Each structure stands twice: as structure tokens, then as C-alpha cells.
Amino acid sequence: MEKNEISVMENILSANDTIADELREQLGQKGILCLNLMSSPGSGKTSLLERITGYITEGIFAIEGDIQTSLDADRLASAGIKSYQINTGPFGGDCHLEAGWIRDAIAQIDLSGINYLFVENIGNLVCPAEFDVGAHLNGVVLSVTEGEDKSLKYPLAFRNSQFCLISKVDLLPYLDINMQRMIDNVLSINPEIEILIISSKTGEGFDELIEFLEKNRIKN
Amino acid sequence: MEKNEISVMENILSANDTIADELREQLGQKGILCLNLMSSPGSGKTSLLERITGYITEGIFAIEGDIQTSLDADRLASAGIKSYQINTGPFGGDCHLEAGWIRDAIAQIDLSGINYLFVENIGNLVCPAEFDVGAHLNGVVLSVTEGEDKSLKYPLAFRNSQFCLISKVDLLPYLDINMQRMIDNVLSINPEIEILIISSKTGEGFDELIEFLEKNRIKN
Numbered sequence: 001m002e003k004n005e006i007s008v009m010e011n012i013l014s015a016n017d018t019i020a021d022e023l024r025e026q027l028g029q030k031g032i033l034c035l036n037l038m039s040s041p042g043s044g045k046t047s048l049l050e051r052i053t054g055y056i057t058e059g060i061f062a063i064e065g066d067i068q069t070s071l072d073a074d075r076l077a078s079a080g081i082k083s084y085q086i087n088t089g090p091f092g093g094d095c096h097l098e099a100g101w102i103r104d105a106i107a108q109i110d111l112s113g114i115n116y117l118f119v120e121n122i123g124n125l126v127c128p129a130e131f132d133v134g135a136h137l138n139g140v141v142l143s144v145t146e147g148e149d150k151s152l153k154y155p156l157a158f159r160n161s162q163f164c165l166i167s168k169v170d171l172l173p174y175l176d177i178n179m180q181r182m183i184d185n186v187l188s189i190n191p192e193i194e195i196l197i198i199s200s201k202t203g204e205g206f207d208e209l210i211e212f213l214e215k216n217r218i219k220n
Numbered sequence: 221m222e223k224n225e226i227s228v229m230e231n232i233l234s235a236n237d238t239i240a241d242e243l244r245e246q247l248g249q250k251g252i253l254c255l256n257l258m259s260s261p262g263s264g265k266t267s268l269l270e271r272i273t274g275y276i277t278e279g280i281f282a283i284e285g286d287i288q289t290s291l292d293a294d295r296l297a298s299a300g301i302k303s304y305q306i307n308t309g310p311f312g313g314d315c316h317l318e319a320g321w322i323r324d325a326i327a328q329i330d331l332s333g334i335n336y337l338f339v340e341n342i343g344n345l346v347c348p349a350e351f352d353v354g355a356h357l358n359g360v361v362l363s364v365t366e367g368e369d370k371s372l373k374y375p376l377a378f379r380n381s382q383f384c385l386i387s388k389v390d391l392l393p394y395l396d397i398n399m400q401r402m403i404d405n406v407l408s409i410n411p412e413i414e415i416l417i418i419s420s421k422t423g424e425g426f427d428e429l430i431e432f433l434e435k436n437r438i439k440n
Contacts, residue, residue, distance in 0.1 A: 042366025126315035146262025
């Protein structure tokens with residue numbers, strides 16, 4: 001990066017962190033656990049939320065980040081999840097969500113009765129990892145179709161996350177993927193990360209995922 | 221974006237375009253067709269190049285863009301493709317390649333006898349589309365596992381591309397994907413785009429892909 005680019009970037013990140021910290025505290029005081037989901041495009045973040053409604057039927061809200069369209073918010077509405085759509089705009093579109101977007105969204109949302117606020121970040125394994133959105137927990141959703149090496153090639157998202165959901169495992173029989181190597185690669189980047197193996201199609205791993213959510217729920 | 225952020229961005233884009241134009245002309249004069257491959261992480265760009273060596277055994281060079289690791293360059297070396305690895309760095313890593321990176325890489329590469337220069341961009345469907353890398357043809361690789369709606373949600377990459385390779389079609393029997401809708405969605409963003417349906421696993425569509433490359437080859 002050029003020198004002036006770096007200075008602009010540092011200012012943006014510092015302002016963002018302040019907002020993120022305030023947001024995290026504010027949500028925590030209301031008993032709302034905020035989870036930021038990061039992933040490549042098409043890794044199954046929306047399908048995951050749809051499937052969760054089979055287990056947790058109330059108290060979920062989703063903030064949907066997309067460059068364009070409200071396709072995901074529409075899908076969630078059909079599944080009975082209330083959501084707020086953020087579109088990051090026309091010029092290619094911002095490639096990540098920032099805490100300010102979430103703060104502005106929350107100002108317009110009725111959060112009474114909400115226990116879990118999911119932020120479905122822009123599908124992008126690079127830029128979202130650089131911006132704290134004010135979540136209590138960051139998670140990466142990694143589809144098995146993306147290959148074993150993604151955590152090595154895009155380490156920051158994995159380093160900055162507390163959990164990793166390895167998704168679409170129903171497709172494993174049709175892929176040349178060594179699952180243990182995929183897991184080991186994730187752990188080599190972040191030995192503390194909690195890994196859950198899931199399929200939103202078959203429901204595999206959802207008992208453990210719901211348990212994980214319940215364990216982290218904020219009890220004020 | 222903030223006002224100063226926009227001004228920095230405009231300067232960067234304008235400088236980038238100048239370098240890209242020079243690069244495109246320089247490569248063209250040498251009879252080298254440069255193809256920029258953009259996609260989500262794990263859509264199969266490297267597998268595609270590996271498979272191409274079964275048809276075109278000489279005259280291919282690849283510039284590999286990754287945030288970290290030389291895993292892709294190592295794979296290509298095993299497949300007999302010479303390549304140059306660009307790592308965009310430690311701080312999250314630049315999320316796209318710029319023309320300056322390609323110019324610097326090319327200064328260090330022996331391009332004699334090369335007909336096709338592939339630029340394997342950073343796995344990211346957002347940011348790379350904003351930066352002209354000096355290619356003659358831009359292409360999006362879109363895996364069927366990513367879902368039907370990706371062109372609608374990440375339109376710029378599709379709008380700025382001359383071709384789209386829909387990959388991993390060997391997995392179609394195991395997915396709930398309407399292939400025609402996927403194609404229609406791509407065409408709704410860019411009616412001029414050339415779409416090829418491929419599987420690097422089975423070789424489906426590679427005769428057409430090789431024909432496409434041959435058709436676009438620069439004959440000075």
C-alpha cells in the first residue's frame with residue numbers, strides 16, 4: 001500500500017474499533033449474543049441460519065450483508081427469521097461490513113426478545129477479517145468443496161475467529177478431500193478455535209451447534 | 221467510503237489503469253494472450269490450469285496471486301506449468317492483484333515461447349473486479365457449489381469479464397442447483413459473456429475451453 005493509503009486505513013480501523021467496542025458492550029448489556037459469520041461466497045451461511053430455525057424458533061435476528069440484492073433476507077423471511085439487509089453499494093461495493101454499518105442498522109431494529117444476533121458478513125474470506133463489527137464471537141464458515149488449504153491461504157479470518165463451521169460435509173463422498181488435513185490446517189493457524197462439522201442439508205452437527213450457541217448465550 | 225478514502229481510491233485506480241494499458245499492449249506485441257482468472261476461494265482455478273496441461277503442453281505461464289503460501293505454484297510445478305508466486309502480504313493481505321504487481325513479476329520472468337499468460341487472482345469475488353491487471357481477457361470461475369445467485373450478488377466481476385467458466389459440474393447430481401437459472405443469472409448481468417461449463421475432475425467441457433483459448437490466441 002502507498003503511504004497515504006496506509007494512513008487512511010489506520011484512521012478507518014481505529015474509528016471502527018471504537019464503535020465496535022461500544023456496540024459489543026451495548027448488545028451484551030441487553031443480553032444479546034452477537035455472532036459475526038465470515039466465509040467465501042456460497043459457503044452456506046444463509047442455509048445454516050435457515051436450518052437453525054428447526055431448533056431455535058424464537059429470539060434470532062440476522063443482519064445480512066450483501067453488495068447487492070436482498071435474496072438472503074428474502075430466504076430468511078421464508079424461514080421465519082427476521083432480518084435487516086445491508087447493501088454495501090453500487091461501485092463494486094464495499095467488500096466487508098464495518099461496525100458503523102451495524103450500529104446504524106441496530107438503531108432501526110427492535111431487538112426486544114432477541115438472544116442471538118447473527119451478522120452475515122459479505123461473502124469474502126479476506127477483507128471482513130480486518131474489521132471488528134462488534135460481535136462477541138467471530139466465526140468462519142468453510143465449505144468442504146473449497147479445499148483443504150483455505151485456512152493456510154487466508155489465515156487472518158481463521159486467526160481472528162473463535163469458531164469454525166466446516167460445512168456441506170454431505171458432499172464429502174464426492175470430493176477428493178482429506179477431512180483430517182482440513183481440520184489440522186485450521187488448527188495450525190488457530191489452535192484455540194472451536195471446530196464444528198456440519199451439513200445444513202442433512203442436519204449433521206446441528207445438535208452440537210445448538211449446544212455451542214446455548215453455552216455462549218449471554219445470561220445477565 | 222469517507223471523502224479522503226474516495227480520493228485516495230481514485231488516484232490508485234487511475235495509476236493502475238495506466239500501467240494496465242501499457243502491460244496489455246506490451247504483452248500483445250510479444251504474442252502473449254493474458255487471461256485474468258477471478259473467483260471465490262476454492263472454485264477450482266488451479267485445478268483448471270492443471271487439467272489444461274493435458275491439452276496444451278507448452279507455452280503456458282501462470283502468475284499466482286495468494287495472500288500467503290506457494291501451495292498453488294507448487295501444484296502447478298508438479299503439473300509442469302511454470303509460474304511466479306505473488307504473496308500480497310502479512311496484514312490480512314491485499315485482497316486483489318494490481319497491474320503494478322504483474323508488471324514487476326513480468327520483469328523477472330522469461331516469457332519467450334509463451335502464448336498464454338494466466339493470472340490467477342486472489343480468491344475473492346469482490347475486490348479483484350475493481351482492478352484492471354492488464355489482461356486481454358477477464359474471466360470468472362464460478363463453482364456450481366456456490367449456488368445460483370452469485371452473479372446477482374457480486375455483479376461487478378461478471379460485468380467486467382468476457383468469459384465465465386462454470387466449474388465442478390461433476391457435483392451437480394448431489395446439489396440442489398438449477399443449472400439453467402445459474403446461467404440465466406450470469407447472462408442477466410452480462411448478456412455478452414461467453415459461458416463454458418466445465419469439470420476439471422472429469423474433463424467435461426475442456427475441448428470447448430481449449431477451442432476458446434485457441435480462438436483468442438494472439439497471432440502477430
